[in-house]
Amino acid sequence: MVKDKIRKDIVKCLKQLELKFNDNFVVEVPNNPEHGDFSSNVALVNAKLNKVSPQKLAEKIIEYFSKKRDYKSVSVAGPGFINFKLANNFYHRKLLEINEKNRKFGSSEYGNKKKVLLEFISANPTGPLNVVSARAAAFGDTLCRIMRFVGFRAYKEFYINDAGNQVDILAESLELRYRELHGERIDEFPPEAYHGEYIKDLAAKLNSVESKLLHYSETDRLRRMKQFALEEVHKMQQESLKRFDVTFDNWMSEKKLRQEGAVEEVLSYLAEAHCTYEKDEAIWFSSTEFGDEKDRVLMKADGNTTYLVPDIAYHLTKYQRKFDYLIDILGPDHHGYVPRLKAAIMALGYDVNKLEIIYLQHITLFEGGQQVKMSKRAGKIVTMDDLIDEVGKDAARYFFVSRKPNAHLEFDLELAKKKSNENPVYYVQYAHARIASILRKAKKEKISLKNFDHKLLRKLNKEDELTIIKKMLELPNLLISAADAREPHRLANYVYDLAGMFHKYYAKFKIVDKKNPELSQSRLFLISNIKTVLAVCLHLMGISAPQKM
RNA sequence: GCGCCAGUAGCUCAGUUGGACAGAGCAACGGAUUUCUAAUCCGUGGGUCAGGGGUUCGAAUCCCUUCUGGCGUGCCA
Numbered sequence: 001m002v003k004d005k006i007r008k009d010i011v012k013c014l015k016q017l018e019l020k021f022n023d024n025f026v027v028e029v030p031n032n033p034e035h036g037d038f039s040s041n042v043a044l045v046n047a048k049l050n051k052v053s054p055q056k057l058a059e060k061i062i063e064y065f066s067k068k069r070d071y072k073s074v075s076v077a078g079p080g081f082i083n084f085k086l087a088n089n090f091y092h093r094k095l096l097e098i099n100e101k102n103r104k105f106g107s108s109e110y111g112n113k114k115k116v117l118l119e120f121i122s123a124n125p126t127g128p129l130n131v132v133s134a135r136a137a138a139f140g141d142t143l144c145r146i147m148r149f150v151g152f153r154a155y156k157e158f159y160i161n162d163a164g165n166q167v168d169i170l171a172e173s174l175e176l177r178y179r180e181l182h183g184e185r186i187d188e189f190p191p192e193a194y195h196g197e198y199i200k201d202l203a204a205k206l207n208s209v210e211s212k213l214l215h216y217s218e219t220d221r222l223r224r225m226k227q228f229a230l231e232e233v234h235k236m237q238q239e240s241l242k243r244f245d246v247t248f249d250n251w252m253s254e255k256k257l258r259q260e261g262a263v264e265e266v267l268s269y270l271a272e273a274h275c276t277y278e279k280d281e282a283i284w285f286s287s288t289e290f291g292d293e294k295d296r297v298l299m300k301a302d303g304n305t306t307y308l309v310p311d312i313a314y315h316l317t318k319y320q321r322k323f324d325y326l327i328d329i330l331g332p333d334h335h336g337y338v339p340r341l342k343a344a345i346m347a348l349g350y351d352v353n354k355l356e357i358i359y360l361q362h363i364t365l366f367e368g369g370q371q372v373k374m375s376k377r378a379g380k381i382v383t384m385d386d387l388i389d390e391v392g393k394d395a396a397r398y399f400f401v402s403r404k405p406n407a408h409l410e411f412d413l414e415l416a417k418k419k420s421n422e423n424p425v426y427y428v429q430y431a432h433a434r435i436a437s438i439l440r441k442a443k444k445e446k447i448s449l450k451n452f453d454h455k456l457l458r459k460l461n462k463e464d465e466l467t468i469i470k471k472m473l474e475l476p477n478l479l480i481s482a483a484d485a486r487e488p489h490r491l492a493n494y495v496y497d498l499a500g501m502f503h504k505y506y507a508k509f510k511i512v513d514k515k516n517p518e519l520s521q522s523r524l525f526l527i528s529n530i531k532t533v534l535a536v537c538l539h540l541m542g543i544s545a546p547q548k549m
Numbered sequence: 550g551c552g553c554c555a556g557u558a559g560c561u562c563a564g565u566u567g568g569a570c571a572g573a574g575c576a577a578c579g580g581a582u583u584u585c586u587a588a589u590c591c592g593u594g595g596g597u598c599a600g601g602g603g604u605u606c607g608a609a610u611c612c613c614u615u616c617u618g619g620c621g622u623g624c625c626a
Contacts, residue, residue, distance in 0.1 A: 031568095044607085331620095407554085493562095
C-alpha cells in the first residue's frame with residue numbers, strides 16, 4: 001500500500017527528470033529503523049543505465065523529493081540506497097483509513113475473482129483423523145481464508161477414498177470385532193487389519209442397531225458392514241473438523257466417481273490418446289513419455305484398476321469445473337506419485353501448469369522428550385480430537401500454521417499442554433484481551449471515542465506509535481504475498497510481531513489518563529485499531545479473539 | 550543408485566523472493582508490579598547461516614559440488 005505509493009512517486013520523479021530507468025528496483029522496509037521507514041535501491045539498479053555513479057543519481061532523486069509534502073526526510077546512504085521517512089501526518093491519515101475499513105482492513109481485490117480449488121486432508125475414511133490431517137486442516141483452511149480475503153474465489157474440497165482395498169479391510173476389521181461381540185474368539189487379529197479401539201466402538205454401535213448380521217450372506221453382510229463403517233467414520237471426521245473450525249465446500253466421493261463411469265472414461269481416453277498398452281495381462285500407461293520415471297499399471301491382472309485411475313478421473317473433474325488454479329495439499333509420502341498424475345494430465349491434453357502441489361512435511365510428536373510413534377494400523381495414533389482436547393483448537397491451529405509448509409514440525413505435547421507463555425498464541429490473544437480491557441477501563445472513566453476529533457491524531461507523535469501504524473499498514477501486502485506464495489505462516493509471524501509491539505507500547509506508555517483526556521483519546525483510537533487488526537488476523541487463522549483472559 | 554524436501558544461536562523456528570551490522574521465542578543469568586490484566590515488559594551472554602567453489606556493486610537467499618537427516622522409488626492408497 002505505502003510501498004506502492006512510494007514506488008509511484010519514484011517513477012514520477014524519474015520521468016520528470018528524464019532519466020532512463022529499469023522497472024526492477026524495489027521499495028522495502030529496512031531491517032534497521034535508522035535507515036528510514038522505507039528504502040529503495042532504485043539508484044543502484046539504474047546507475048549504469050544513466051552512466052553516473054549510484055550516489056550521484058540518488059542525489060538527483062533526493063532533490064526532487066525534498067519538495068514533496070508527504071515526506072519528512074529523504075536521504076542517501078551506503079552504496080546508494082535512498083531512505084525515505086514519511087511525515088507523521090501521512091501516517092495519521094492512513095490510520096483513519098484503517099479505522100474506516102475496520103474488519104475489512106487488509107482485504108483487497110488482488111485475486112480478481114479467480115477461481116481456486118484447494119484440495120486437502122483427503123484422508124482415507126478408515127479411522128479418526130490424526131495430527132498430520134490436523135496440520136493439513138489448519139494450513140489449507142487458513143490459506144483459503146486468506147485467499148478469499150484478497151479477492152480469490154477459493155473453494156475447499158475433501159476427496160474421500162471410499163472405494164478400493166483399504167475400505168474392504170475396514171469392513172473386515174469391523175466384522176471381526178462384531179463377531180467378538182457375538183462370543184467368537186479371534187485368536188489372531190490379522191496384522192493388516194485396523195486395530196484401533198474405534199473399530200470396537202463401531203462394532204458395538206452397529207450391534208445395538210442391527211444384531212443379526214451374522215445370519216446374512218457374506219456378501220450382504222460385508223456390504224452392510226462397509227456402508228455402516230464408511231458412514232460412521234465420515235461422521236467422525238466431519239465432527240473433528242467442525243471442532244477445528246474447518247468446513248469443506250465439497251466432499252468428493254471416489255465411489256460416486258466410479259459409479260458414474262469415470263474410471264472407464266479415463267481408460268478409454270488414455271487409450272484414444274495412444275498412451276496405453278498391454279503387458280503381463282495388465283494394462284499399462286506409458287507415462288515415461290510424459291516425464292515419469294517408469295510406466296505405470298492402470299488395470300491389474302486381476303481386472304481391478306490401480307488407485308491412480310480414479311485419481312486421474314478426479315483431477316479431470318477439477319479441470320472440467322474450470323478453475324484458474326488447482327492446489328493439492330499433500331503429505332510428503334505422496335510426492336512419488338505426482339509425476340504419474342501429471343503425466344496423465346498431459347497425456348489427456350490439459351494444462352499441467354495449473355496444478356500446483358504443496359507438500360506438507362511430517363510432524364514429530366514429542367511427549368516429555370520422548371518421541372511418540374504413530375501407526376494407524378496398530379491403532380497407536382494421536383488423533384486430531386486428542387490434540388484438541390489437550391491443547392485446544394486455538395493453540396493447535398496457531399502452532400500448525402506458524403511453520404512453513406515444507407519444513408518438519410516438532411510438536412511437544414507436554415509443552416503445549418502447559419498453557420504457559422511458551423505458547424505464542426496466548427501472547428497474541430492476550431494482546432487482544434488486554435486492549436479490550438483498557439477500552440472497558442476507558443468507558444468507566446467516561447473517556448469515549450464517539451466524538452473523536454481527528455485533529456487529536458497529532459498527539460500520536462511518539463516513534464513507537466508511528467512504528468505500530470507502519471506495521472499495521474503492512475497487512476494488505478503481507479496477505480497478498482502470503483496468498484501468492486501459499487505461505488500462511490507469514491501471517492502468524494506478522495500477528496505475533498504486532499502483538500509484541502503493542503505489549504511493549506503498553507508497558508511504556510499510559511493510555512487512559514483522566515488528567516489528559518485528549519491524549520488518552522488519541523491513544524485509545526490507536527489501540528482500538530490495533531485490536532481490530534489483531535482480530536482480523538486471528539480470524540483469518542481460525543483462532544478466537546477473546547475479550548477477556 | 551536415482552528423485553523430492555530440509556540443514557540458520559544449546560532447543561524450536563523466522564528471515565517480506567538478491568540488499569545495509571543475520572532476528573524472535575524457549576532455556577541460562579540479572580532487573581521491573583501502590584498501575585489500564587505480570588499470560589507482560591527491560592537488560593546480559595550466545596552464530597564459520599552444514600563445508601567448499603562460483604555468479605555481482607551486494608548471497609542465509611541464485612548456480613555447481615561434497616556432507617548430514619527425512620521421505621519417496623509397489624500390479625498399496
